[in-house]
Amino acid sequence: MEKENKSLDIKSIESRVALAREAINGPLPEMGVTKREAVWKKNKATLWYYPPAEKKYRIPVFIVYSLINKPVILDLSPESSMIASFVNEGFQVYLLDFGAPGFEDGDLSISGYVSDYIQKGVKKALRHSRAKEITVYGVCLGGTLAAMYAAIAEEPVKNLILSTPPIDFSHSPAFDEWSKAIREGNADFDEWLDVTQTLPGFVVNRGLNLVTSPIHFSSYLALLSRVEDPKYVDKWRRFNHWTRDHVPFTGAAMKQMMNDLVRKNKLVTGEIKINKKKASLKNIQANLLVIAAENDFLVPEKMIKPIMKLVSSRDKTYKLIKGGHTSFSNASMFPPYIAEWLPERSEPRS
Amino acid sequence: MEIKENPDNYYETLRLMGVQKEKELNTLIREALNNDEWIKEASLQSNTTAKMVKQMQESMEALSALGNFPTKRDVANVAKMQVQLEEKIDQLEEKLSKMVKICKASKRKKSKDKKDKKKKHSKKESGKSESIDKLMHSLNEGMNQTHGKRK
Numbered sequence: 013m014e015k016e017n018k019s020l021d022i023k024s025i026e027s028r029v030a031l032a033r034e035a036i037n038g039p040l041p042e043m044g045v046t047k048r049e050a051v052w053k054k055n056k057a058t059l060w061y062y063p064p065a066e067k068k069y070r071i072p073v074f075i076v077y078s079l080i081n082k083p084v085i086l087d088l089s090p091e092s093s094m095i096a097s098f099v100n101e102g103f104q105v106y107l108l109d110f111g112a113p114g115f116e117d118g119d120l121s122i123s124g125y126v127s128d129y130i131q132k133g134v135k136k137a138l139r140h141s142r143a144k145e146i147t148v149y150g151v152c153l154g155g156t157l158a159a160m161y162a163a164i165a166e167e168p169v170k171n172l173i174l175s176t177p178p179i180d181f182s183h184s185p186a187f188d189e190w191s192k193a194i195r196e197g198n199a200d201f202d203e204w205l206d207v208t209q210t211l212p213g214f215v216v217n218r219g220l221n222l223v224t225s226p227i228h229f230s231s232y233l234a235l236l237s238r239v240e241d242p243k244y245v246d247k248w249r250r251f252n253h254w255t256r257d258h259v260p261f262t263g264a265a266m267k268q269m270m271n272d273l274v275r276k277n278k279l280v281t282g283e284i285k286i287n288k289k290k291a292s293l294k295n296i297q298a299n300l301l302v303i304a305a306e307n308d309f310l311v312p313e314k315m316i317k318p319i320m321k322l323v324s325s326r327d328k329t330y331k332l333i334k335g336g337h338t339s340f341s342n343a344s345m346f347p348p349y350i351a352e353w354l355p356e357r358s359e360p361r362s
Numbered sequence: 363m364e365i366k367e368n369p370d371n372y373y374e375t376l377r378l379m380g381v382q383k384e385k386e387l388n389t390l391i392r393e394a395l396n397n398d399e400w401i402k403e404a405s406l407q408s409n410t411t412a413k414m415v416k417q418m419q420e421s422m423e424a425l426s427a428l429g430n431f432p433t434k435r436d437v438a439n440v441a442k443m444q445v446q447l448e449e450k451i452d453q454l455e456e457k458l459s460k461m462v463k464i465c466k467a468s469k470r471k472k473s474k475d476k477k478d479k480k481k482k483h484s485k486k487e488s489g490k491s492e493s494i495d496k497l498m499h500s501l502n503e504g505m506n507q508t509h510g511k512r513k
Contacts, residue, residue, distance in 0.1 A: 028373075053448075054445070054448050054449075054452070055444075055448065114438075114441070115434055115437075115438055116437070116438035116439075116441035116442055118438075128449075132452065135456075139459060186392055186396070187392065187396050188396065189396045189397060189401060190396065190401050193398065193401040193402070193405075198398075198401065198402060198405070199401045199402070199404070199405040200405055200409070201405065201408050203409050203412040203413070203416075204408040204409065204411065204412040206412070206416075207412045207415045207416050207419070208415075209438075222392075222395070225384065225388050226387075226388050226391040226392065226395075227384060227387050227388055227391065228384065229380060230377065230380045230381045230384045233373070233376055233380040233381075234377050236373055236376070236377070237373035237374050237376065237377045
């Protein structure tokens with residue numbers, strides 16, 4: 013019996029490398045394919061509405077994504093789209109896309125994002141959906157913003173879902189000496205941020221890479237090893253594009269992050285102010301679901317879990333799930349931990 | 363019988379080795395950069411550069427006044443005014459939607475009042491017809507009695 017197998021020769025290596033190069037440099041497939049319509053625009057931000065084919069719940073979901081990357085990760089392709097999974101379940105979904113800030117937005121702080129964009133966006137979504145209550149779903153740094161918003165919300169936020177949100181900045185994922193220096197006032201970049209107004213996208217990209225993985229080539233080896241699997245290649249290309257496509261970060265938001273969050277940990281101490289209002293996490297009474305990832309190097313569990321003791325919510329759930337920082341964002345199906353928590357709290361239409 | 367090894371295994375082994383090496387290298391780099399001296403130097407350099415850039419920006423502002431050309435700050439100011447406009451439109455929209463709500467509520471109240479009035483009126487009418495019925499009934503009875511006596 014002869015086993016039919018390909019041998020490892022120069023030709024096969026060359027053909028694999030050629031395929032991998034094609035995957036890296038070829039035109040990108042279309043991303044963000046779920047049907048949507050813009051319901052509100054302000055500055056560079058857009059509030060997108062994703063209508064379900066059949067509305068099964070009275071309470072819509074309002075998604076707040078991070079300020080660092082583009083939210084297209086939530087709708088990468090029809091096969092891996094978190095948004096599509098919510099829509100297919102019968103939820104009305106709203107996504108607040110902050111867009112890419114420019115030089116003119118340099119004075120837009122974290123507090124500004126919360127009061128001028130998230131709060132107003134929630135109002136618009138409530139009016140548009142004619143719903144009496146809403147679910148706010150914050151992802152990554154969007155989770156921090158969502159928690160801050162829920163702490164000052166006058167709108168009826170029934171459920172709050174926070175996926176890998178950095179809350180307690182007394183723990184740093186890496187570069188503890190840098191965090192220590194910022195905390196002790198030995199490192200100060202305010203003057204530089206005032207001059208540049210915004211950190212360009214590529215700087216944000218390099219900075220994040222420095223924290224997670226300064227040298228990165230393993231994903232290319234993964235591509236090489238599975239380059240003959242078209243499904244894998246398609247997903248790889250979309251994901252690879254997203255990881256490199258960072259948005260600029262406003263100077264004021266970076267300053268507030270360094271001074272209020274990293275240096276003084278004001279979100280935990282309850283001293284952070286938004287529009288002269290104290291955004292104490294104690295004010296949060298909404299049903300709360302917090303999700304952390306076991307292998308998240310960017311936002312480890314230590315930075316997330318303390319929120320459970322800081323809120324006043326009676327109904328609160330904490331889930332530690334297998335996976336990395338972005339595992340939940342490009343899920344191919346309605347995540348089971350959401351499926352068992354959200355529907356019963358979203359007033360199903362009988 | 364010829365058995366050739368599957369090249370996929372080579373690539374998978376290569377990937378695993380790559381992951382391991384990448385991890386080691388990244389730990390080395392992070393440890394090297396996580397240094398107090400580096401941080402102080404970066405902070406100092408950023409402040410020095412910021413001062414230089416600020417001076418340059420001020421000079422450009424002065425030049426723009428003389429040369430009569432707009433700077434990035436001018437463009438930013440126009441953009442900020444546009445955001446202010448958007449905010450004003452939002453406020454107007456909010457006020458309008460509140461007014462529409464109030465109008466709808468008062469319209470609903472008016473139509474409810476109208477219905478109530480109609481109901482009251484019809485009640486009154488039915489009361490009248492009831493008393494007429496009673497009157498007719500007693501008249502009939504009276505007539506019957508007088509006719510009976512005559513017989």
